Structure formats: C-alpha cells, structure tokens
Amino acid sequence: MPESPQPQDTRRRRAFEKEALPHMQDLYFAALRLSRNAKDAEDLVQETYLKAFRSFGRWRAGTNFRAWIWRILVNTWVDVCRKRARGPKSADLEGQGMEPEARQEAPSLLENPGALDACVGDDVLRALHALPAPQRLVLLLADVEEFRYRDIARILGIPMGTVMSRLHHARQKMRELLWDYARRQGYGGEKKEAR
Template sequence: MSLRDDLAACLPQLHRYARALTGDAAWAEDLVQDTVERALGRTSLLRAHSNTRAWLMTILRHLYIDQLRKRHELALDADDPLWQQLEAPAGEIDGLLLLDVQRALYRLPLEQREVLLLVALEQLSYQEAAAILQVPVGTVMSRLSRAREHLRELLGGDAGSRRNVFKVVRKRP
C-alpha cells in the first residue's frame, strides 16, 4: 500500500479527531487539509513499517496546538465556549445526553481531553497514544484515569441515566 493510499484510509479518523478537538467543522477540515499537506511534504520522515495513522495524528495535534497558540486560545476552558450554545436535536433524549457529554468533554483540561479522544474515540492503544502525545505510557494511563473521573464529576446527576456514557470511556483491556 502506498503512502497516498494510507493517507486516504486515515482521512475519516483524522476528520473525526480534528472535529473532536476543535468542535468546529470548518476548522477541523482546514486542520486535516494542513495535516495531509504537511505529511505529503515530509514523507521522508515516515519510516518504513511505521504507524501512518499515529504519525498523521501527531502532525494534526501539533498543528492544532500551534493554531491555538496563534489564536491565544491554548486553554479551551472558557466560561462561555461555543459548545455551551449548541442545541440537541428536538425531542431526542440521546441528543440531550450527547450534548451533556460534549459540554463536559470540552470542560476537561486539554491534556485529559486529548488522551480521552485518542483512546476512547479513536481506539488507539496506550502505546500509540503515548507516541502521539510524546509522553510515557504511564502518563497516558494517568491522564485517562483523571479524564474519566473528571468527566464523571462534570456529568454528575443520576448515575443510572449516565451509565451508557461510561461504556465509551471505560478502561481498555
């Protein structure tokens, strides 16, 4: 499989990760485009038999952080972020639950949110997430544990009504 084929195969995951990081479709699309452009310009850095998806997600994450710095928004923990203003689909309890989870997700510190997205949403191993974040595996595990606990606290309320949410963020085997 060629690098271009690998890139094409990773596009849905890159889009999902970018959208989860940014919360904005246009910004996510630009971020993915910048990631692919940078990857194509630096193919010599990709070693044979390496994990293309992890390499691309690392590039995407670095671009995202650079863009946050340029926007002076490194901490996305504002009191009134965009995610607070989104509306759930009318009449859908699942939509309301999803909105609650989304709001809570964007209240997590960036370090916790990143690891939660990589492990729970993208289903990367701890080792792959550690490589992308450039931290030890133990740090990934610690951040994930804190993210899960923080998310539980933010969602609060009736544990029974929130039970299904935590299927997504449970420890990986």
C-alpha cells in the same frame, strides 16, 4: 507554465493517498473536538495532510502510519493554538493544572452505575468538550480511537506514566459530568431546570 509531476512524485502521491485518506473521518472527528467548529476543523485536517505529505519520506513503510499522522494532527493543532495566542497554552498541553491525587468518587454514581445508560451521544460530546484540552485529547485517543498507551505516549510526546495519570483524571471527570447529565434528565430522582 506548471511543471508536470515526475513519475516518482506520482508514485509518492498515490502511496500517500492510499495510506492517509482512509483516516480522514477519524482525523476530522478529532479536529472537530479540538477546534470546536467545522471551519477550523477542516483547516486543521487540511494542514495535517499537507504536512504529512511533505514529510511522508520520513515515514517508514510497515510502521504505524495511523499513530504517525495523528501525531502530526496534534502538533499542528498545538501550533495553531500558539499562533492564535488562544486556546490551551503549552504548559496546559504538558499537563499543568492536573490534580495530584485521586479525588473521591461521587458516591451517587458508584451506587447507580446504570445512570450512564441514560446518557446519549450529545451528552458524551458535551462532556468531552468540558474537559481540559490535555484530558480531552488523551480520552479521545484511548476511548474513541482505542490506541494503546504506548502509541498515545508517542503521539502526545509524553511519558506513559503521564498518559495513565491524564486518562485517570479524564475518566473521573467524564464520570462526574455524565452523572450530572443523567441527573438532569431525571435519573436518581433529581430533575434540574433545562440547560
């Protein structure tokens, strides 16, 4: 026969749900971007909530719960990737493979900044998925979730300088991809074959 929950367990559970459940939509969106399919995304979010609940006693009221649970999501995803021996390797998550110097911007986009207006939500999602995992994560955190750099550094467990470098490369790559999509849609006088 299952044990009945103690009053302190019930209070803890209520406090956790009050803090955590409002973030479910954001975490699910991120999980979809990381896992790339709904089933894995749901598993990732569920595991994140379970881990967060188990270590809820470590979270201090008044501190940034959102950043705290995001860190758990990211760590859980890294664990899943490692266990399945697919997806990004740990070295990839630490930012290997980044280009050391800023590349030259494609002049066409700089001269046609309005081209980005031609891009729709699906273009942005496709471009996000085309980014290497470390860049995708930092772009999600900075541009979609609007976290401050110091929070991104804490969530990813990397220095601020790495956050800035990664974001720089991610936005540069996004620009190139979105410009390419805009051109495919006929912006700039060039129309390519359907994808």
